[in-house]
Amino acid sequence: MQTVLKNKYKTYGNRFRKKHMKTSIFSVGLILLQIHTCLVADALKDTLTNLLDEKNSVDMVSLDNLSITGKSGSRVHFKKRSANTVIATVKGHKIRKKEADTFLKEVTKGKVNDFDRLSEKQRRQVIKELVKIYELKHRKSRPPTAVVATVNGVDISKKEADSFLSRVTAGKVKDFDKLDKKQQKLLITDLAKPIIVKQEAYKQLTKKEKEGVLRQVWLEKQKSSIEVSSDEMLALYEEKKTQSLAINLNAVIPPYLSIGKQLKNEIIEKKITQKLMKDVEIEILDDHNQSKSTRHTPAIQESSSVKKEK
């Protein structure tokens, strides 16, 4: 009996030990996984931070070798100077350290705000940019009528360039002369596109095509300004219905709603023709070149029409 009990406890003990061991392995696994995840997450975070740093440093000033986070890269030893220290002079104008700090803060989105932390090369670059900004700021603007560029021989006035610049920058920059040469060239290239397309259109479209396009545009413009009432549409529908039934008593008349658009267009066209033909002067030249003038009177006069002054 004792042996049986002993064996039973042994079995339970083994089972318990096995179960406990399984739990331990599982726990160790979880801990390892957590550590691994943390490591991977850290690596990912670092990569992303580095990526962000690289992206931010691209703009104007290269921030190579500069440790922003303090995690990696060689630290530059520096001596901090006062904000009013003159770091450069342009045509007698003093550029102070605080200007460079503000500029740095802006381009690095607040990550670097001390000029003295930069390497010699980086400092030179910052000063170069600040000089450029100073020169642009103090450059005298030309009058609005001044020709700032030519596109295929077509003059572009400063007024046009300013207006385009204001449009593309949503009103933030308004003076073409405040841009550097590269920016000016880019802006004029963009401004040139519609000018060049227009030149090609006038050159390549035939006279007939041009006339057709302008006719169409004028007609569309008229159509959008003409109003048609439902009474007018209904009257035309009834007129058409009567006409059809007069020809054929068994004619199939489509429902009013199905031809509404068609009726509206017909009325609009009629109104445009009436407007065009009002007080029009037609002169028929006969074979012997004797002319006789006739004045065309439209069938229905518009009540509100006013004689066009010639």
Next chain:
Amino acid sequence: MYKKLTTIVLIMLFATVELWAVTAATVNGIEISVAEANKALEVISQGKQRWKELSREEKKQLIQMIAPSKLVFEASQKELSQREKDAALSGVWMQKSIANIAVSDERAKAAYEKMKKASKAEKNKEKIPAFEQVKQSIKMQLAQEELLTKLMKKAEIKLK
């Protein structure tokens, strides 16, 4: 012989030009040539009548039919602003030129994937439509870009 032939050809040529230029009528001072009138008559009478065979009343009726088209052109010239004219002509020319540029499905698909990737990178929450839905507009956009690049290469831009 050669001289005579040249003279005959020249006389015939002048006669044709003169016939073409003969004015049938004027509408608000705008000339309508006999050729234009005959062209319209050919459609209306199915080639059965000519301008010179018409009575004065018939001629008047025909000119009244032609007049609106002439007047629309006159009105478009007078009433549309230069900017409107330029925009309309540029638009039509652009469409016409783009229609001649072939963009393959593969190129359009590549551009679509690029846009999709860029949208994802920007964490844009807007749903990106399926390729088939936007294929035509992408093709048009690519054709337009190609045309503009070609034009800009030829352009002479000078900064002053």
